[in-house]
Amino acid sequence: MNKLQITEADLHAFVDAQGPQARRAEIEVHLAAHPEDAERVRAYGAQKRALQELFHPVLDEPLPEALRQLTSRPTAATAQQDKPFLPRWSLQRIAASVFITLVSGAAGWLAHGQYHPAERMAQVTPLARQAAVAHAVFTPDVRRPVEISAEHEDQLVTWLSKRLGTPVRAPKLGAQGFELVGGRLLPGNSGPVAQFMYQDASGQRLTLYVSTEIAANHDTAFRFSQEGQVNVFYWIDGKFGYALSAGIDKGALARVASVVYDQLDRN
Amino acid sequence: MDSRAILAELPRLRRYARAMVGERAAADDLVQDTLEKAWSRISQWRAGSDLRAWLFSIMHNLRVDQLRRPALSTSSMEEDYVDPPTRATQTDRLEVQNLESALARLPEEQREVLLLVALEELSYQEVASTLGIPTGTVMSRLSRGRERLRLILDGQQPTVPLRVVR
Numbered sequence: 001m002n003k004l005q006i007t008e009a010d011l012h013a014f015v016d017a018q019g020p021q022a023r024r025a026e027i028e029v030h031l032a033a034h035p036e037d038a039e040r041v042r043a044y045g046a047q048k049r050a051l052q053e054l055f056h057p058v059l060d061e062p063l064p065e066a067l068r069q070l071t072s073r074p075t076a077a078t079a080q081q082d083k084p085f086l087p088r089w090s091l092q093r094i095a096a097s098v099f100i101t102l103v104s105g106a107a108g109w110l111a112h113g114q115y116h117p118a119e120r121m122a123q124v125t126p127l128a129r130q131a132a133v134a135h136a137v138f139t140p141d142v143r144r145p146v147e148i149s150a151e152h153e154d155q156l157v158t159w160l161s162k163r164l165g166t167p168v169r170a171p172k173l174g175a176q177g178f179e180l181v182g183g184r185l186l187p188g189n190s191g192p193v194a195q196f197m198y199q200d201a202s203g204q205r206l207t208l209y210v211s212t213e214i215a216a217n218h219d220t221a222f223r224f225s226q227e228g229q230v231n232v233f234y235w236i237d238g239k240f241g242y243a244l245s246a247g248i249d250k251g252a253l254a255r256v257a258s259v260v261y262d263q264l265d266r267n
Numbered sequence: 268m269d270s271r272a273i274l275a276e277l278p279r280l281r282r283y284a285r286a287m288v289g290e291r292a293a294a295d296d297l298v299q300d301t302l303e304k305a306w307s308r309i310s311q312w313r314a315g316s317d318l319r320a321w322l323f324s325i326m327h328n329l330r331v332d333q334l335r336r337p338a339l340s341t342s343s344m345e346e347d348y349v350d351p352p353t354r355a356t357q358t359d360r361l362e363v364q365n366l367e368s369a370l371a372r373l374p375e376e377q378r379e380v381l382l383l384v385a386l387e388e389l390s391y392q393e394v395a396s397t398l399g400i401p402t403g404t405v406m407s408r409l410s411r412g413r414e415r416l417r418l419i420l421d422g423q424q425p426t427v428p429l430r431v432v433r
Contacts, residue, residue: 016388
């Protein structure tokens, strides 16, 4: 995920849900910081929906007879203009093969459009939900929010790295007003995952959930999810899945998420 | 081409034509011309290619021909044209509430790109190949079209682009 400048084309790709997932997340971060762009994106999305609503009824209108007849090859002179040397039976055979190709092509296209994102969702959505649940369970705990506190950050990081089988570290969020409280080990889908907890001066808590259970490291996604009262930004970076959860508004969380991403990316 | 395959595309062709042309009878005439043209060019149809895209590009070309025929041939300077800032005062406010009439005020090139993206939900690359233009041009037309539509619906008066006689 590279932090290129957000272009006009990016804003449209965002409205139309085109372009890579990773880019969407960067655009989301940009929009959180640029209300005038966010307003345009909102207006363009509203336009799109209004156009769809306005013209959708045409799809359900009965077809005029003249058009219905033209779904079959016209038998009049027009038919003869086209390759008169081809006998009619051969045209029909071509038409049949085209139709078969078309149907299988359409099926393939549908499969691509529907199953691919669904497959991706199956990997990503549980991450956000798990993180939000872990956040909701441990952040209200006054006395034991973490297993190892920030005083022993070295031990915490060494231990979590060992248990996860790969180096992990706690990003520094002091500039954003959040200090590390500590961390803990949690059960994930099939093994251990880590949770780092932060707190600001007002007592507002934020958790970073780190999973190494990402099976397919083919994609880097950066997405937003609202799980009840908890807002979650999550993304996949190689074999790591990260989810940043807090009960703070989306824009503020996006700014922190961007900082976390930058720090972890320098690993 | 198979009757059922064409039949399946007809509602979408009609919807797009309605949005492009506005008036129902004229829109259906355009669809009819499109189908006739498609049958007369059946030899150009490549097996396995996208029937919908093929029909939409035939419709696009017919529309270009139609618009060229009646009056002097004009081409929009829209591509190079930068909208000057508009004044948004109460007196300038044009009460255009109607999306349909706002849409009709877009230049043809912007309207077709916007509709292929918004109604047909084609990818930008598909729009580019359907219209036979580069993707960059798709993006600039989409951007101008959306912004212009937004200003019209906001009651602001977008400036009329200059057109040159070819």
